[in-house]
Amino acid sequence: RMSEILAKQEGRVLTLSFNRPEKMNALTRSMYGDLSKSLNDAAGDFGIRAVVLTAEGDHFTAGNDIMDFMNNPPTSDDSEVAKFLAAILNFPKPLLAAVKGNAVGVGTTMLLHCDVVIAAPSANFSMPFASLGLVPEAGSSFLFPQLVGYQRAARIFMTGESFDADAAIEMGLVAAKDSDPLAHAMKIAQHIAEQPPQAIINTKALLKAKNHDAVAAIMKAEFEIFAMALQSDEAMEAFMKFMSKKGK
Numbered sequence: 001r002m003s004e005i006l007a008k009q010e011g012r013v014l015t016l017s018f019n020r021p022e023k024m025n026a027l028t029r030s031m032y033g034d035l036s037k038s039l040n041d042a043a044g045d046f047g048i049r050a051v052v053l054t055a056e057g058d059h060f061t062a063g064n065d066i067m068d069f070m071n072n073p074p075t076s077d078d079s080e081v082a083k084f085l086a087a088i089l090n091f092p093k094p095l096l097a098a099v100k101g102n103a104v105g106v107g108t109t110m111l112l113h114c115d116v117v118i119a120a121p122s123a124n125f126s127m128p129f130a131s132l133g134l135v136p137e138a139g140s141s142f143l144f145p146q147l148v149g150y151q152r153a154a155r156i157f158m159t160g161e162s163f164d165a166d167a168a169i170e171m172g173l174v175a176a177k178d179s180d181p182l183a184h185a186m187k188i189a190q191h192i193a194e195q196p197p198q199a200i201i202n203t204k205a206l207l208k209a210k211n212h213d214a215v216a217a218i219m220k221a222e223f224e225i226f227a228m229a230l231q232s233d234e235a236m237e238a239f240m241k242f243m244s245k246k247g248k
């Protein structure tokens with residue numbers, strides 16, 4: 001199959017790009033599998049000093065593929081999505097992201113694990129888990145209120161409302177806005193890649209230390225509730241509604 005995750009190395013920076021633009025880069029099991037493998041390989045590769053997550057087309061990602069949610073629900077923590085989330089939680093090197101257009105669900109929650117995120121003016125972030133009969137994942141039930149405060153997190157999770165690049169900058173979810181977010185992120189990544197690598201790895205470990213074990217525990221709890229929610233009538237109804245809207 002044509003690869004739906006494009007990997008490209010420039011100097012000591014690896015770019016991983018979601019490449020399923022015809023489905024708004026909705027992430028499938030096999031895409032999560034490819035991402036995990038690339039991240040785990042990059043972690044152990046002395047030639048790679050930083051990784052940039054990005055996407056082909058006009059949108060970052062529409063989140064988890066809804067067909068996959070229905071047909072191959074991730075029910076255990078050795079699912080591909082769980083392995084991907086563990087890979088970003090534990091990735092020891094700088095992880096950057098360049099976001100444009102829609103960043104839905106895991107498209108937003110994965111950013112909570114990145115070290116630097118650059119967004120285009122078109123960026124639109126949302127975490128409509130509850131609207132789909134689901135619950136927050138990727139440690140977001142802990143990391144997002146920690147970042148933005150309880151009430152703003154509760155409002156965003158419970159309404160499913162989206163927010164733009166300026167709001168994301170104000171929250172601290174995004175570092176900067178740029179009409180060419182990939183070029184901007186690459187510039188920062190190349191700069192970091194010239195720094196002493198062990199000092200960078202140690203700096204990241206220190207920055208993430210306070211949260212790491214708590215996030216790992218929260219992810220496990222989220223998974224259990226998420227797996228049950230995926231089998232619920234509420235979720236089935238929401239997925240059916242999405243599917244029927246497609247037909248028009």
Ligand code: COA
Nearest residue numbers: 022023024026062063064065066067102104105106129246
């Ligand atoms: N899973 C599977 N396919 C998806 C998808 C998803 N999460 N999101 C978008 N797509 C597909 C659409 O089915 C459509 O494919 P088609 O042309 O073969 O029908 C294509 O991507 C373009 O999406 P479309 O819905 O036509 O774009 P839009 O601009 O009208 O709406 C969204 C954009 C993001 C509002 C809408 O696609 C959406 O709600 N997607 C689901 C997002 C979601 O709930 N993700 C899970 C979060 S946990």
